Amino acid sequence: MTANDTSPLAQVTTPPGLPVRLAPVRMTGRQRLTMILLLTASFTLAVDFSILNVALPRIGADVGFSLEHLQWVATAFALCAAGFTLFFGRVADLFGRKRLFIAGMALLGAGSLAGGLATDPGLLLAARVAQGLATAAVTPAALSLLTTSFPEGHVRDKALGLNGSLMAAGFTAGAILGGLLTDLLSWRWAFLINIPIVIFVLVLAPKLLTESDRGQRTKLDVPGAVTVTLALLLLVFGLATAGEKGWAETLAWGPLAAGVIMFGGFFFIEKNTAHALVPVDILRRNNIVWGNIAGILAFATETSLVFVLTLYLQQVLGYTPLGAGLAFAVLGIGTVVGGVVAPKLIGKHGHKNTIITGLTIQAAATGSLLFINTGQASLVIVLIATFVGGVANLAAIVGFMVTATTGLPDTEQGLATGLTTMSQQIGITIGIPVMSTVIAASLLRHGTSGAAPGTVLNAVLAAIGTNAALCLFTAALVGIFLNNRDRERI
Structure with missing residues (x-):
């Protein structure tokens, strides 16, 4: 469409400086295959965040990790995944997202093979470091390839919605899959299961993906x-x-x-x-700053709630690790539903209102968990609350992703998606320590560090209340500070 076009579409009025939002465009067959490829990679990386959690005691016994050092199996992964994501996001902009995506998936395969064959702590930690570095490289590359493969609007919102739902569902699915593999086969399959997926991606990626336009070649x-x-x-x-x-x-x-x-x-x-690496001008953009703040807290609250409820299900209600993991299947379903619903909400109400509404409903769902007790009937409250909270949380997450990647040229999408990926991984990382501190303080206040169901329940309720308050606080911040400059709605 040219500047002099006088068709009815060209005469749609929009706020100054904002693009016209066109009618929905259907995905082509190639775009669908590209989306499947990228979402498969993203889902696999999300699963890797949590797939080893329920298997840690058995890993420690087999490989020789002492109990006090077991947490480094998870921390080594998180350190590299969060620490290097912004760096790799910018590398993707300058040197090619397709190249970085393929190299990162190859590293994931090598790390997974090493982890599956590991017989000593050193090799196992090296494998988790490799998986973390692969996550830091592939996640922003995949997300920026996704945003640059689809123009801003309904189709991109749909792709981001599916991406967000699968990544959040992957975190939950990891706990379930890890329990199944550990009980039925061996914890080593939590590593080895990645290898056929990596082969699938590496075979198709060179054929389906198109190398991105690189930014002006400058020194990193x-x-x-x-x-x-x-x-x-x-x-x-x-x-x-x-x-x-x-x-x-x-x-x-x-x-x-x-x-x-x-x-x-x-x-x-x-x-x-x-x-x-990060031009200061981009940090002055209102949507970048407040979109990412909302994303950090959205991921922190929901992933840490899974941790809190895992303690409740196992130490209060007496579930096995596998049983606790299966109880979170409804949360996974809720996140998928949220990812499907979110683009429609954004199209109708705008991304700011979607974030606020999602976080507010999530706070209400989390708050309902304050009514749980030591009775088995409380499982019904847990299932309903996690489903509703999962839908609402995913709506907020997709709203954050759309907010934080809108209004930037394709040459800066790697930077923008690097920031969103960093926010996601920081959120996943900080939530559990914060909730752990609340639980530890409650246990100390009651004068015991034991695992009596009533004592653990009081600590869990304190963490749940804190979690719900954080959701409301984030919704208030977004409502006050995020500019309501949504694109023209359909």
Whole structure:
């Protein structure tokens, strides 16, 4: 359409500076295959976040991990996944998303094979580091390939909705799949199951994916990349330590303080370099800042609620790890439903209102869990609340993804999706330590660290109340500070 076009479509009025939102366009066959390929990779990486959690005790016995160091099987993955995601997001912009996506999937395959064959702690940790680095590379590359494969509007919203629902469902599915594989086969299959998926992706990716337009070839901002990566590593390490040993531990608040200082140094570097990793201008965009803040807290609240309810189901109601994992199947269904519904809500009400509504309903669903007790009938409340909360949380997550990737050129989509991926992984990482601290404080207040069902229930209820309050607080922040500059609705 040219500037002089006088067709009725061209005469649709929109707010200054905002693009016209055209009528929905159907996906082509190639776009559908591309979406399936990218979503398969993203779902697999999401599953890897949680697939080993229920198997950790058995892994420790087989490989020789002491109980106090078992958490590093999960933390090594989270450190690399969160710490390097922004760096790889920018690398994708400059050197090619398709290349980085394929290289990252190959690294995932190598790490999964090493983990499946590991017989000592060192090799197992190296495998988890490789999986974390692969996640940091593939996730922003896949998401930016997804956003650049579809124009802004209904089709992109639908693709992002499916991506968000599958990634959130993957976190839940990982717990279920990990329990099944560990009980029926071996924990090693939690690694080895990735290999046929990697082969599938590596065979099809060169044929289906189109290399992205790369940004102007410049030197990579090495000082900025090193500074922000170290800052994120310190942040994740400090939060993981706080969840394990408490906030009074020097190894918790020390790295957190150092991480904050390094973030300040990173901002200073970016203001004074011509080829910034994250141009300061993008951090001044209202939708980028508040969209990502909403994303961090949306992921933090829902994933940490899974942790809290796992304690409740196992230590209060007496479920096995596999039984607890299966109880979260309704949450997985809810997230899929939320991903399907979210684009329609965004098209009708706008992404800001979708985020606010999603977080508010999530808060109400979480708040209903304050009525659970030591009786088995409470499982009904858990199932209903997690389903409703899953739908609402996914609507908020898709709203955040649309908000934080809108209004940027294709050459900056890797940066934008790197930021959203970083927000997702920071949210997943910080939620559990925060809830662990609330639970530990409650147990200490009652003068016991034991596992009596009544005592654990009181601690769980304190964490649930905190979780619901965080949802409402986030909705209020978005309502006050996020500009309501939605695209023209259909």
